[in-house]
Amino acid sequence: MAEIQALAGGFAVAFSLKNLLFMFIGVILGVIIGVLPGLGGANGVAILLPLTFTMAQTPGGATSAIILLSCIYWGALFGGAITSILFNIPGEPWSVATTFDGYPLAQQGRAGNALTAAFTSSFIGALVAVILITFLSPVIANFALEFGPPEFFSVYFLTFCAFIGTSKEPPFKTLAAMMLGFALAAVGTDPVTGTLRLTFGSTSLLTGFDFLVAVIGLFGIGEILLTLEEGLAFRGAKAKLNMRVVLDTWKELPRYWLTSLRSSAVGCFMGIVPGGATPASFMSYGVARRFSRDGDKFGTGKVEGVVAPETAAHAAGTSALLPMITLGVPGSPTAAVLLGGLMIWGLQPGPLLFVEKPDFVWGLIASMYLGNIAGLIVVLTCVPLFAAILRVPFSVIAPIIVVVCAIGAYTVHNAGFDVWMMVVFGVLGYLFKKLQYPLAPLVLAIVLGDNAEASFRQAMLVSQGDLSIFFTNKLVGGLTSLALVLLLWPLVAWIVAKARRG
Amino acid sequence: MTEEREGRAAFRVKSAEIAVAALFLATGALVMYDSVRLGSTWGDDGPKPGYFPFYIGLIMAVAALVNLARGVMIPPDKNGPFVLTQQLKMVLTVLVPTAIYVGAISQVGIYVSSIVFIAFFMRWLGKFAWWKVAAVSVGTAVALFLVFERWFLVPLPKGPIEAFLGVS
Numbered sequence: 149m150a151e152i153q154a155l156a157g158g159f160a161v162a163f164s165l166k167n168l169l170f171m172f173i174g175v176i177l178g179v180i181i182g183v184l185p186g187l188g189g190a191n192g193v194a195i196l197l198p199l200t201f202t203m204a205q206t207p208g209g210a211t212s213a214i215i216l217l218s219c220i221y222w223g224a225l226f227g228g229a230i231t232s233i234l235f236n237i238p239g240e241p242w243s244v245a246t247t248f249d250g251y252p253l254a255q256q257g258r259a260g261n262a263l264t265a266a267f268t269s270s271f272i273g274a275l276v277a278v279i280l281i282t283f284l285s286p287v288i289a290n291f292a293l294e295f296g297p298p299e300f301f302s303v304y305f306l307t308f309c310a311f312i313g314t315s316k317e318p319p320f321k322t323l324a325a326m327m328l329g330f331a332l333a334a335v336g337t338d339p340v341t342g343t344l345r346l347t348f349g350s351t352s353l354l355t356g357f358d359f360l361v362a363v364i365g366l367f368g369i370g371e372i373l374l375t376l377e378e379g380l381a382f383r384g385a386k387a388k389l390n391m392r393v394v395l396d397t398w399k400e401l402p403r404y405w406l407t408s409l410r411s412s413a414v415g416c417f418m419g420i421v422p423g424g425a426t427p428a429s430f431m432s433y434g435v436a437r438r439f440s441r442d443g444d445k446f447g448t449g450k451v452e453g454v455v456a457p458e459t460a461a462h463a464a465g466t467s468a469l470l471p472m473i474t475l476g477v478p479g480s481p482t483a484a485v486l487l488g489g490l491m492i493w494g495l496q497p498g499p500l501l502f503v504e505k506p507d508f509v510w511g512l513i514a515s516m517y518l519g520n521i522a523g524l525i526v527v528l529t530c531v532p533l534f535a536a537i538l539r540v541p542f543s544v545i546a547p548i549i550v551v552v553c554a555i556g557a558y559t560v561h562n563a564g565f566d567v568w569m570m571v572v573f574g575v576l577g578y579l580f581k582k583l584q585y586p587l588a589p590l591v592l593a594i595v596l597g598d599n600a601e602a603s604f605r606q607a608m609l610v611s612q613g614d615l616s617i618f619f620t621n622k623l624v625g626g627l628t629s630l631a632l633v634l635l636l637w638p639l640v641a642w643i644v645a646k647a648r649r650g
Numbered sequence: 651m652t653e654e655r656e657g658r659a660a661f662r663v664k665s666a667e668i669a670v671a672a673l674f675l676a677t678g679a680l681v682m683y684d685s686v687r688l689g690s691t692w693g694d695d696g697p698k699p700g701y702f703p704f705y706i707g708l709i710m711a712v713a714a715l716v717n718l719a720r721g722v723m724i725p726p727d728k729n730g731p732f733v734l735t736q737q738l739k740m741v742l743t744v745l746v747p748t749a750i751y752v753g754a755i756s757q758v759g760i761y762v763s764s765i766v767f768i769a770f771f772m773r774w775l776g777k778f779a780w781w782k783v784a785a786v787s788v789g790t791a792v793a794l795f796l797v798f799e800r801w802f803l804v805p806l807p808k809g810p811i812e813a814f815l816g817v818s
Contacts, residue, residue, distance in 0.1 A: 199802045320716040324674045327710035331681045334703045343699040346684050369748070376744055377737040543776030547768040548790055550748055555760065555794065559804050564756045571752055575745070582732065583663075583670055601702045609696045 151283055158510030161211055162518055170216040171515065175523045176530075178223015183231055183534050185542075186372040186549045189224035189465075189482040190591070193217050194363045195556030197489050204493040211511040217489055218469070218512065219519040221482050222274065225465045226527045227534065229266035229458055234259060234535050242426045242461040245433040249446060249453030256449050260393035261400075263531055265451045266458045268401060269408060271524045273459035276412040277419065277466035278516045281473075285502075285513070288474040292499035297606035298617050300475075302627035304600040305618075306634070307477050310421045311589040313634030316430075318584060325580065326589040332357045333597020340605060352565040359594040360560045363485060365570040366587050368553040370577020372546055394528060397451070404455045407436045411456045415463025419479050420470050432460035466516065473497060473509060477596065481588050484595040659731030666732040667721030674714035681707030743775070759809030761791045 161167070181192035200213035228243035233250035246266060253262035295303075308326055312319050335346040336356025347353040401408075411432040418428035436456035437446040446453045468479030469486070476498035478484040490497045495505060502509055527534075557570035580587060611617035619625040682690075685700030685707060692701070733741070747770060754763035768787040772778045778786075798804045 198804055199798075202803055318717075318720075320713045320720075324671075324710055324713040324717060327706050327713065328674065328677065330706040331677065331703065331710065334681075334706065338699040341699050343688060345688060345699055345703060346681065348684070373741050373744065376740045377733070541776050543771050543778075544768075544786060546744065547771040548786075550744075550751070551760075551764045551767065551790065551794070554752065554755065554764075555798070555806060558755070558760070558807065559798075562805070564807065567752045567755060571745075571749060574748075578741070579666070579670055583667060585670070604702060605697050613692055613697075 151286055154286070154506065154510045155282055155514060157507070158512075158514030159518075161208075161507055161511035162215065162514040167212055167215050167511075167515065168518070168522075170212050171219045171519050171522045172526065174216045174219025175223040175226075175519065175526050178220035178225075178523075179227035179230070179527060179530075179534055180223075180537060181220065182224035182227020183537050184545065184549065185237070185375040186368055186546070187552075188228075188367055188371070189221050190480075190485055191364045191367040191553070191556070192224060193220050193482055193485045193489075194360045195368075195552060196220065197360060197485065197492070198556070198559035200489065201492065208507075210493050210495060211508050211515075213493065214486070214489070214508070214512050215515040215519070217486055218515065219522070221465070221486070222516075222519045222523045223526070224482075225274075225462050226267060226270055226523050228461075229270065229454075230263065230527070230531060230534055231538060233262045233266060233454070235538055237538075242429045242465070243457070244426070245429040245457035245461075246454055248433065248457075249448075249450050252447070252449030253451070253454065258449070260390070261397045261451060262449075262454050264394045264397035264528070265401060265454045267524055267527050268398065269411075269455040269458040270462040271520055272408055273412050273415055273461070273463035274466045274516070274520045277416050277463045277470075278513070278520070280416055280467060281470050281516065282513055285470055285474045285509075288470070289499040289502040292475055293503075295475075295499070297603040297610065298620070298624050299627070301600065301603040301607050302618055302624045302631065303475055303477055304596055304603065306421075306627050306631040307471075307592070307596070308589065308600075309631040309635040311586070311592075313637035314418070314421070314427055315586050315589070316427060317586045319638040321583070321585045322589055325585045325587070326593045329590040329593025330597045330600075332362070333359075333594045334601070339598050339602055352563070355561070357569065357594065358560050358566065359591060360485065360488060361557045361566045361569050362573050362594055363481060363591055364553050364557045365573025366577035366580075366591065367481070368549065368556075369570060369574025370581060370587075372549060373574065373578040374581055375542070376546070400451060401455070404452050407440065407452055407456050408459050410435060410439070411459035412463045415460035415465075416467045418460070419464035419467030421479075426461075428464035429457035429461040433457045466520075469516075473501060473512070474499060476599070478592065481591045484592055488595060657734040657736050659733070660735045660738040661732040662729050663732045664721060664724045664729045667724065668718060671714050671718035671721050675711055675718060678707045678709075678711030678714055681710065683707075747771070755807055757809060759812055760806045761795060762809060762811050764794070765791050 177196070178189070178192065181187040182189070196217065200216065204210045204213045228238060229246050229250070232238045232243040232246040233254050236247050236251040238244040238247055250262045250266060253259065311326065312322050315322050331346070333356070335353055336344070337354070338345050344354070414432040414435065415428045418431065433453065433456050436452060437443040440446065440452055442450065465480065465482070468483040470479070472478040472483045472487050476487065478487045487497050495501065495508065553570060554567050557566045558564065560566055577587060607617055618628045681703055685704035688700035689698030690700040690704035691698060747767065751763055751767040754766070765787045768790055769783045772783045772786060773780070798806055
């Protein structure tokens, strides 16, 4: 029960007036970010990250900073549901599945029920994931203390193979996008020998590409361009949410306990193995439809069809932080941005964090409980306010979002060159999104590229270039084998499909 | 797809697929080229700096070739529009001013260029009254100034006009 004790200590850290204030600010900002097109969890956190540079230097400031940023993330997870249900526009990719039943419910005048169901399920999904983090992360961190370079590389390898095995995009496009990420990460100074690589004589490239700039461009500017293409008019249902509707829905929800449980499990699994919240929400919607008694009525406005994807998305989004704090391997782009934040503040994510900065880690975990409660309160009480944001004309919102993105890109290194890179990444994001090149593996490869390369080269040095080092013991061999299975999964699936047809 | 109703395609999926795959192929080749220059083999004291990037470039090039082949093999009946002319026009009406805006940041600072950028959008695309345009664009700049420079102490690029007003 050492975890309970550590968690109590964490609550003591998180439960200060200042941190509670940051929690509410974070959640409110996060919901706004989640509602606005072009801003999402990943680039929202990336834009606000430079604001925390000075904050994190004060004593206890790093904890406040991570609470602020992680609460923005929770807020964005909640916020995505609002636009899906009321406007049939998914504010975030993981809330696409929520539109299937959420929007029909809103059209039937039951928007309040749909919203309550979505928020409550989000909260439950997050709660399950946080409980998992509380009890599992110390174990994993402890276990990972013994990791050497081959083990770390096999974890990275597994992370990237999981993208190929689980993403719905074509595997070779996933591979190409991922390799682009690694190549961008390699630009600049070689971390081992100090040689300049891929800079081609440019001084602006000496420091390499910052993934924060890439995230802001790919997700922010790219998303704006896509939204513009689809036209500017948002027509939405009215949001009415009073206590009676909330209580009525809460009475109905226990009926779907099995769906919630299943969706939480799917979500947690997909979050830890970096599949991410988006495939988790689709998968859990599909599973719920297959197992539900009235599965054929899904898509016409069933509350259960809102519960399933929302629970899974939030569970996945939350549990994506588990590998980030224990191994330093983020499970989602937003977790990657938070990881980048830790590194900028001078904290080294990974197993040692639990030993060296227990206050920080347990403060963060405690804030996940409190932040999600804060989130639930905020969204249940302020829905009409947030829905009003989408009624502001796009010709006002779009330029302001572009300005905010530009400032975010500039403040990462105080470099004008980065703002240009943001525009280039924006165009790439637009093209990649339209042609189904996934962005998440690209971003994760930029973040983890240097570490993955360093652990690979160290492992190769130990073994004198012999690849069999990745199979020397049960642990590293198991991880590598699992990675290879995931890597070859699309090929197997293709052969099976072909054999069945022929 | 009833194209008459939805407008003319500026580009089709096939050409877009091929162009992006070719871009990946070129990038992969470039990465491999520079890696070979740095040494992509095993040196006396372990792998040389180009060892890891070389394989990254190689895998990228191979994946790009597969994507390129799949792009070339798209049959005509599946070759839908990638982007319609009016959609492209919409995208460019944002992209071109954004590029000008980014270029202006280093010249006149971020505040003045942001005011002009927001005002341009609201007036040109939104057809708002001038007083609304002025209120939103100047209000945004002032809010950004307070948040970044005053509360979080993050300096943003400023130009001659800020120097004249004495706020830099």
